[in-house]
Amino acid sequence: MPRHVTEESRTTPVLLETDVLVVGSGPGGLAAAVGAAREGAQTTLLDRYGCFGGVITQVGVESVAWYRREGTIDSEGLGREFEQRAKAMGGTQPESQSLSEALDPEMFKCVADELVREAGVEPLLHCPAVTPIVSDGRIGGVITESKSGRQAILARRVIDATGDADIADRAGAPCHVTPSSETLGVTVVFSCSGIDGRRFLQHAAERRPTYRDWDQAWEMETAGKEDELFSPYLREPFEEARRAGIIPEDMDSIGGTWGRITPAGEMTYLNMILLKGYDCTDVRDLTRAEIEGRRQALLAIEALRRFAPGFEDARLRTFGMTLGTRDSRKIVGRCELTAGDVLGEARFPDSIGIFPEFIDGYGHLVLPTTGRYFQVPFGILVPRGVDDLLVAGRCVAGDRVSHAAVRSQVCCALTGQAAGVAAAVSLRDGTTTGRVDVTRVQAALKRQGVRLF
Numbered sequence: 001m002p003r004h005v006t007e008e009s010r011t012t013p014v015l016l017e018t019d020v021l022v023v024g025s026g027p028g029g030l031a032a033a034v035g036a037a038r039e040g041a042q043t044t045l046l047d048r049y050g051c052f053g054g055v056i057t058q059v060g061v062e063s064v065a066w067y068r069r070e071g072t073i074d075s076e077g078l079g080r081e082f083e084q085r086a087k088a089m090g091g092t093q094p095e096s097q098s099l100s101e102a103l104d105p106e107m108f109k110c111v112a113d114e115l116v117r118e119a120g121v122e123p124l125l126h127c128p129a130v131t132p133i134v135s136d137g138r139i140g141g142v143i144t145e146s147k148s149g150r151q152a153i154l155a156r157r158v159i160d161a162t163g164d165a166d167i168a169d170r171a172g173a174p175c176h177v178t179p180s181s182e183t184l185g186v187t188v189v190f191s192c193s194g195i196d197g198r199r200f201l202q203h204a205a206e207r208r209p210t211y212r213d214w215d216q217a218w219e220m221e222t223a224g225k226e227d228e229l230f231s232p233y234l235r236e237p238f239e240e241a242r243r244a245g246i247i248p249e250d251m252d253s254i255g256g257t258w259g260r261i262t263p264a265g266e267m268t269y270l271n272m273i274l275l276k277g278y279d280c281t282d283v284r285d286l287t288r289a290e291i292e293g294r295r296q297a298l299l300a301i302e303a304l305r306r307f308a309p310g311f312e313d314a315r316l317r318t319f320g321m322t323l324g325t326r327d328s329r330k331i332v333g334r335c336e337l338t339a340g341d342v343l344g345e346a347r348f349p350d351s352i353g354i355f356p357e358f359i360d361g362y363g364h365l366v367l368p369t370t371g372r373y374f375q376v377p378f379g380i381l382v383p384r385g386v387d388d389l390l391v392a393g394r395c396v397a398g399d400r401v402s403h404a405a406v407r408s409q410v411c412c413a414l415t416g417q418a419a420g421v422a423a424a425v426s427l428r429d430g431t432t433t434g435r436v437d438v439t440r441v442q443a444a445l446k447r448q449g450v451r452l453f
């Protein structure tokens with residue numbers, strides 16, 4: 001039985017009041033805030049760290065749409081706008097395996113600042129939300145704990161875009177956590193300087209890694225049509241390092257993909273460490289994974305220096321500000337998205353947007369090379385038992401295989417934009433998020449440039 005303390009009840013000052021409060025600012029939360037504000041709602045966006053952007057800026061994950069090929073029918077809306085806006089601000093380079101742009105995570109901090117400013121969203125950084133304010137089955141804001149102390153934010157609508165459904169869970173909405181033995185794994189993303197990009201790319205062109213290689217390392221089965229396509233994937237240097245005793249023989253968590261090579265000789269977004277067995281809703285597991293991830297990143301760099309042409313003079317440049325989580329807690333929604341839906345081009349009357357048939361995880365790698373897509377239903381944003389609360393991003397409702405699709409940044413932006421717009425429409429119509437007229441949400445999304453069908 002864990003030990004407990006009983007906290008005294010206390011009176012908490014109100015920091016601000018807002019119509020729509022978005023907690024968390026990854027692709028889901030950023031899109032939710034901009035979507036709500038563009039729909040005319042007074043909106044506040046808060047994040048626990050010092051920048052907006054979530055996994056993009058805090059972990060360093062750049063490949064916002066690496067799935068996009070000729071023939072892909074893609075989502076339209078804020079996800080696409082993030083990419084285009086970043087490009088217009090000089091914050092992208094062409095992504096190596098797709099028809100998309102790789103985001104520069106540092107520049108994306110400024111892109112997000114601009115989007116927030118232009119939309120008239122009130123920004124709050126360094127402001128972790130610790131607990132929701134709930135009464136009579138509806139949420140009315142959150143308590144925050146920041147350098148200003150413990151403060152309340154009162155809100156008529158709240159969007160949980162924390163990635164881990166922290167607010168929904170603490171508000172009492174039913175949720176489930178993927179057991180740590182079954183999760184997709186966590187990653188400490190890092191970047192290196194001192195790369196001879198020309199030499200490295202020449203070797204990669206000769207070796208020509210493909211998605212078929214993913215099966216060996218990550219036990220990911222493709223749909224077959226992906227097998228011969230180029231993937232920026234590295235495994236061989238680590239195998240050699242294992243044979244040379246640089247990496248312990250039983251450590252099979254090192255190997256993965258690279259991102260951009262900059263003109264300054266940096267290689268960014270090294271997604272090379274995949275650690276299994278950690279529960280990202282457990283602070284001790286998060287601590288262990290951060291430390292182990294950094295330790296393994298140094299081993300990976302040593303292996304690359306020894307066995308990857310072009311890496312001879314490489315040095316560690318950065319770690320992501322935080323560990324990257326792929327899956328943790330998800331809500332039980334009004335509707336649950338399934339493997340059958342994402343693989344079977346599902347259509348829903350409450351569609352809030354389309355997402356291509358792109359699945360990356362739980363043993364599946366399917367790329368949208370053929371124009372197939374599914375519709376995303378509004379019901380996966382709606383938690384049970386707590387009204388005026390919506391979720392956005394990777395914590396929306398659904399099974400594992402559907403998670404491997406909706407966790408993509410563009411799909412997180414899609415659910416975020418819809419959550420923000422639905423919150424604003426519910427306010428305008430004097431109803432709640434649980435009872436909002438979805439046809440009116442769809443009309444507003446269409447006006448914002450979202451492709452629904």
Ligand SMILES: Cc1cc2nc3c(=O)[nH]c(=O)nc-3n(C[C@H](O)[C@H](O)[C@H](O)COP(=O)(O)OP(=O)(O)OC[C@H]3O[C@@H](n4cnc5c(N)ncnc54)[C@H](O)[C@@H]3O)c2cc1C
Nearest residue numbers: 024026027028048054055129163324325393394407408409
């Ligand atoms: C290593 C890795 C590689 C990936 N590669 C790709 C890829 O190549 N392409 C792709 O499309 N997707 C990729 N993904 C998946 C994708 O990046 C995530 O699923 C997506 O960013 C989730 O978006 P989100 O908005 O739900 O949450 P997040 O991006 O996790 O954002 C959550 C935000 O909430 C904030 N927050 C959390 N709790 C609180 C709180 N209590 N108070 C205030 N703020 C809080 C966090 O600081 C963060 O800003 C990858 C993920 C990882 C980890």
